[in-house]
Amino acid sequence: MSGWLSALFDTLDPFCGPAGIFTWLGQGSLIACGDAGWGDEIAFGVKVTITLALATLPVGLVIGFLIALAAQSEERLLRLAAGIYTTIFRGLPELLTLFIVYYGAQILLQTVLSTFGYDGRVEINAFVAGMVALAVVFSSYSSEVLLSAFRAIPRGQYEAGDALGLRRWRTMFLIVLPQLIRIALPGLTNLWLILLKDTSYVSVIGLADIIRQTGIAARVSREAFFFYTIACLLYLALAMISSFGLGFIERWAKRSGVSR
Amino acid sequence: MSFVKELIAPRPAPAVADRPLTAAKVTGMIVLVLWGLLAVALVMMVINGWDTAKFERYGPRYLNGLWTTISLVGISIVLGAILSLPIAFARMSKNRVLNTIAYAYVYLFRSTPLLAQLFLIYYGLGSFRAELESVGLWWFYREAWYCGLFSLTINTAAYQAEILRGAIESVPRGQHESAAALGISKHITLRKVILPQALIVALRPYGNEVILMIKGSAVVAIVTVFDLMGETRYAFSRTFDYQTYLWAAIFYLTMVEALRHLWAFLEARLTRHLKR
Numbered sequence: 239m240s241g242w243l244s245a246l247f248d249t250l251d252p253f254c255g256p257a258g259i260f261t262w263l264g265q266g267s268l269i270a271c272g273d274a275g276w277g278d279e280i281a282f283g284v285k286v287t288i289t290l291a292l293a294t295l296p297v298g299l300v301i302g303f304l305i306a307l308a309a310q311s312e313e314r315l316l317r318l319a320a321g322i323y324t325t326i327f328r329g330l331p332e333l334l335t336l337f338i339v340y341y342g343a344q345i346l347l348q349t350v351l352s353t354f355g356y357d358g359r360v361e362i363n364a365f366v367a368g369m370v371a372l373a374v375v376f377s378s379y380s381s382e383v384l385l386s387a388f389r390a391i392p393r394g395q396y397e398a399g400d401a402l403g404l405r406r407w408r409t410m411f412l413i414v415l416p417q418l419i420r421i422a423l424p425g426l427t428n429l430w431l432i433l434l435k436d437t438s439y440v441s442v443i444g445l446a447d448i449i450r451q452t453g454i455a456a457r458v459s460r461e462a463f464f465f466y467t468i469a470c471l472l473y474l475a476l477a478m479i480s481s482f483g484l485g486f487i488e489r490w491a492k493r494s495g496v497s498r
Numbered sequence: 499m500s501f502v503k504e505l506i507a508p509r510p511a512p513a514v515a516d517r518p519l520t521a522a523k524v525t526g527m528i529v530l531v532l533w534g535l536l537a538v539a540l541v542m543m544v545i546n547g548w549d550t551a552k553f554e555r556y557g558p559r560y561l562n563g564l565w566t567t568i569s570l571v572g573i574s575i576v577l578g579a580i581l582s583l584p585i586a587f588a589r590m591s592k593n594r595v596l597n598t599i600a601y602a603y604v605y606l607f608r609s610t611p612l613l614a615q616l617f618l619i620y621y622g623l624g625s626f627r628a629e630l631e632s633v634g635l636w637w638f639y640r641e642a643w644y645c646g647l648f649s650l651t652i653n654t655a656a657y658q659a660e661i662l663r664g665a666i667e668s669v670p671r672g673q674h675e676s677a678a679a680l681g682i683s684k685h686i687t688l689r690k691v692i693l694p695q696a697l698i699v700a701l702r703p704y705g706n707e708v709i710l711m712i713k714g715s716a717v718v719a720i721v722t723v724f725d726l727m728g729e730t731r732y733a734f735s736r737t738f739d740y741q742t743y744l745w746a747a748i749f750y751l752t753m754v755e756a757l758r759h760l761w762a763f764l765e766a767r768l769t770r771h772l773k774r
Contacts, residue, residue, distance in 0.1 A: 308526070315526030322533055329754035330747055333727060337734075338743050345740055431609065438611035442720060449613060456621060457583035463622035470610045470618060477609035 253281035268459055269468065276455035276465070283451030284472055286365075290437050290447065294369050295430065298376030305381035310388050320381070328380040332371070332436050339371040340364070340443050368440035376433050383425035387418050420491045427484045434476055448472050540744060547741050556733045556742070563729030564749055566643075570718065570725060571711045578652055585659035590666065600659070607656035613717050614717035615653060620645040620721045646725075647719035650711065657707055665700035666692060698769060705761035709754050718749075726750065 253260045253271070260269050260277030271277040308320035327335060340362060347360045391414055399409030441450035448469050456465040547745040552664065564660050588600035623630070636643045669692050677687040719728035730746040733739070 251729065254659050304575070311522050311526075313522040315530055316522050317526075319526055319529035319533060325755070326751065329713075331713040331727065331750055333716045334730075334743065334746055334750060337731075338747065341734075341740055341743065379546070417705065435609070435611040438613040439717075449611070453617065453621075457667045462625045463618070466614060466618040467621040469614045472608075473610045473614060473729075475608065481566065 249349075251281070253284065254278050268455070268461060268464065276451070276459070279451045279455065280448070280468065280472070283446055283448040284476075286445060287434075287437050287447045288476070289369060290365065290372070290440060290445070291434050293374060294372045294433060294437075297369065297373040298380060298433070299426075301373060301377035302380030304385035305377060305386060309381060309385050312464050324378045324381055327374050328382075332375050333439050333442065335444060336368065336371040336373055336439050339374070340367040343367060343370070364440065364443045364445040367443060368437070368445055371435055372433060375436065376429060379429050379432070382414060383422050383429065384418065387422035387425070388414075388435055391417055398447075416494070420495055423488055423491055427481075427488070430480060430484065431477055434480065435473065438473070530699065544741055544744065547739060549739075552733075552737060552739070556729070556737075557722075559733065560745060560749070561731045563724055563726040566723065567712070567715055567725040567727075568753075569648060570643075570650065570723075571708070571715050574650035574654055574715075575708060575711060577647075578658050582658035582662055583652065583657035584656060586662040589659060589663050604656045604659055607653055607773045608660070612649065612653050612714050613720065616646065616649040616717055616721060619649045632707060642718070642721045642723045643765070646715075646721065646723045650715060650718070653714070654707065654711055655708075658704070661700050661703040662696075664703070665696035669695045669700050698772075701765055701768065702761070705757070705765075708761075709757055712750070712753055712757070 256278055260271050260275075260281065267275060269275050269277045269280065271281075294431040305320050305323060308316045309324070311317060330338070336429040344360055344362045347362070351358075351360060395413055395417070396409060399413045404412065432464070437447060438449045441447050441453065452465040459465070506561060583599050585603060588596040589604065591597055620642060624645075627636060630639055638648075668698075671694065674687065677691045682691070716727040720726055721730055721748055722728070724732065725747055726749055730742050733742040
């Protein structure tokens with residue numbers, strides 16, 4: 239089963255598969271696949287970038303949703319707590335957040351483990367650290383988008399839910415959330431494109447993403463201009479593909495909306 | 499015929515109902531306590547790890563870094579604003595070629611990471627040393643500071659061009675038409691009618707762009723510019739003291755918050771004629 243699946247993925251691989259761009263365009267050059275060139279290494283970097291962005295998105299969205307809920311609640315304390323979160327993480331540079339999470343989590347784990355009598359060296363997985371840092375940044379921005387979407391939904395919608403005898407969370411999921419997604423989608427689209435670009439920072443803590451892989455290739459082959467151009471083009475391609483896909487999602491979401 | 503014979507005696511106000519302890523309140527308290535604990539832990543960390551020698555050694559370096567960040571961002575914002583003017587007008591022109599070029603520029607720089615652009619300029623263009631020396635531009639591409647400034651400038655120019663274009667296009671057509679009806683020339687119309695209205699619309703996005711630039715300028719630390727982030731990384735690599743990052747966070751947060759409040763004040767001040 240898994241062999242069959244991986245064979246399918248190998249044939250569909252857009253970079254080094256039988257119909258991949260590096261296989262066709264990179265033959266005999268620096269970006270050939272296999273040991274001759276850097277094609278497969280860069281393809282791996284693209285996979286890491288996409289995986290990281292896709293893994294961050296749901297986490298960031300859920301945290302952002304919770305923060306938005308807290309920020310529009312009637313409870314003052316909850317609003318204050320949410321305000322502190324967004325103020326801090328929207329004010330810090332993404333790079334600094336990444337370092338703070340990466341080294342901070344390491345220190346925290348080390349302290350916790352040493353109280354339990356473990357004195358080994360703790361290494362945080364760079365992928366997890368990058369994911370947490372990006373999710374934190376993404377959630378603080380998405381909470382603003384979702385908050386303004388919440389404000390765009392009239393009170394009458396909640397009251398209608400009450401009148402139908404729905405419970406609070408059923409009102410939220412059946413009535414408010416579908417409209418919320420439709421209103422927030424353009425803002426979230428923007429945030430996704432920003433997230434895709436922000437993943438480049440994880441190369442600094444050693445994760446093998448596009449920038450890091452092309453950087454290694456550039457240093458070894460001394461063709462920095464060529465490889466960093468490739469990196470830029472890959473990000474450009476990712477942005478184009480995502481805006482194409484997001485266009486579909488937007489049209490799909492609009493379909494169920496009321497035409498005014 | 500009936501009428502009221504006696505008034506209802508005044509009654510005391512209803513007792514204030516106890517506000518119940520809702521789940522939201524409890525959650526809010528717990529989260530606030532967590533924030534408080536975190537703040538206390540960080541303060542304790544700074545107090546326990548206080549080292550006057552380190553402070554004397556790295557304090558001035560931090561201030562230097564802060565100045566580098568501010569000057570880098572300030573200069574690149576101004577240069578980017580100048581560069582964004584032709585791009586924005588090319589983007590709005592009816593000339594197909596100009597329009598496409600400007601669109602391609604904006605799209606390219608907005609959809610690739612600043613880090614990749616910086617590497618492309620610093621390492622990529624830096625690898626053409628012989629050619630650059632023959633043109634006499636090597637002094638520029640040799641210095642990481644100039645490369646950082648250059649990449650920040652062309653990056654922010656793309657964003658600012660979009661802001662400017664959006665703002666100018668948000669001014670209704672009627673404003674152009676009425677100015678034309680009054681016989682005001684195109685040039686004066688732009689300067690005295692369109693831009694004052696457009697810039698108020700653009701004020702908030704410009705503020706956001708400045709904040710984004712302050713945050714984005716941290717990447718120049720990776721190509722060995724000693725800005726605030728660079729000095730932080732330097733101090734951390736020497737001391738392995740987590741505090742170094744906390745101090746950087748304090749500096750960045752202060753800058754961003756100060757700017758945000760300044761901008762809110764500016765906006766309230768400049769739009770006071772629009773309040774009803």
